[in-house]
Amino acid sequence: GNRSCKMEYQRCQIGKGGSTAPAGLVNLFWSCMYYDAPKTVSVKLEGYGVAFRVVFFIGFIIGYFGIYNLYYNEAYKEKALDHELISFVKIRGSLKTILSAELFEDNTTFEMYNNKTWDANDDIFEKTENSFFIPTNLIITANQTKRKCADYPSKLNKCKLKEDCQTQTWISDMDNPEAIMEDNGIRTGKCVVQDKENDVWTCQYEGWCPPKERERQKVAILNGTKDFAVQLQQLLSFPKFGIELSNLNSDNKTKCTFDSTDADKKHCRNFLVSEMVRATSRNNEPRTFDDLAK
Numbered sequence: 001g002n003r004s005c006k007m008e009y010q011r012c013q014i015g016k017g018g019s020t021a022p023a024g025l026v027n028l029f030w031s032c033m034y035y036d037a038p039k040t041v042s043v044k045l046e047g048y049g050v051a052f053r054v055v056f057f058i059g060f061i062i063g064y065f066g067i068y069n070l071y072y073n074e075a076y077k078e079k080a081l082d083h084e085l086i087s088f089v090k091i092r093g094s095l096k097t098i099l100s101a102e103l104f105e106d107n108t109t110f111e112m113y114n115n116k117t118w119d120a121n122d123d124i125f126e127k128t129e130n131s132f133f134i135p136t137n138l139i140i141t142a143n144q145t146k147r148k149c150a151d152y153p154s155k156l157n158k159c160k161l162k163e164d165c166q167t168q169t170w171i172s173d174m175d176n177p178e179a180i181m182e183d184n185g186i187r188t189g190k191c192v193v194q195d196k197e198n199d200v201w202t203c204q205y206e207g208w209c210p211p212k213e214r215e216r217q218k219v220a221i222l223n224g225t226k227d228f229a230v231q232l233q234q235l236l237s238f239p240k241f242g243i244e245l246s247n248l249n250s251d252n253k254t255k256c257t258f259d260s261t262d263a264d265k266k267h268c269r270n271f272l273v274s275e276m277v278r279a280t281s282r283n284n285e286p287r288t289f290d291d292l293a294k
Contacts (some may be wrong), residue, residue: 138221229257
C-alpha cells in the first residue's frame, strides 16, 4: 500500500529541578539550554532506489562522454601535433628612376641617379631565410677601382703631417655619424691633398677609390619600390595523415594580390609593399610608405 514518511524535530530540554532562585531568572537560564535535534526515518523502497541509480548513471554517461569529451575535448577528432612548414619569400617588381634635376646639387649627380632601371634581382634587395630588405634610398659612389687615394675628409682622416696617419682605425659605432672610424682600406702612412682648392689634407689609403659618398640625397631615389610585391609561398604537411597544404599551385585563389577589404582576396599570396607598411599603422598614427622612405 501507500507509505508516508514524516520528518519531525524533537525538542529536548536539559534542566534541573528544585531551584530556589526566582522563577523568572531560572526560566531564562534554562531557556538558553534548549536545542533542536533532527530525527531521520529511513524507509526501504527498492524500486525508487533502482530508478535513482539508473538515472544518475545515464546522466553521468551523457555528461562525461557526450558533453565533456565529444563537445569540449573533441575526442571524436584524431589530432597530430607534429607538422612540417616550409616557407619561401620572393620579391617581384622593377622600377625606373624619373627624378627632377632641381633636387640635386649638380648635373653630374643628377645623371648618376636619374633614368636608371632597378629590379628585385639587384644585390641591394637582400633576402634571407626569414626576412627580406626593401631599399627606399641609396648612395652611389661611381667609378670605384682598387688603388691608392686620399680618404674622406672626416675628423679622423684629416691630417697635417704623415705622423697623423700612422695609426689604423676601424669602425666603432656605425649608428653615430660623429664616431665613424674609417674602413675604406689600409693606410699607407702618407698625408696627401684631398681638396687642393680648400687646402684639405687627409690620410692616404689603399683600397676601393674614391672613398664612398656620405651625402644622402634629398629625395627617396627608390620610392618606386612601394609597388613591388612580396610573394609568400608556404608548404604545410602533416605526415601522420599524409596531408599537404600549399599555395604553390597555379590556383587563381592564391595567385592574386592580397586586399584586406575584399573577402575574396584574403587568401592571396602576393602582398604590395605599400599595403604591408600601411597595415602597421596604429589608430592615431597612420603610416605610409612615403613617410618611411624620406
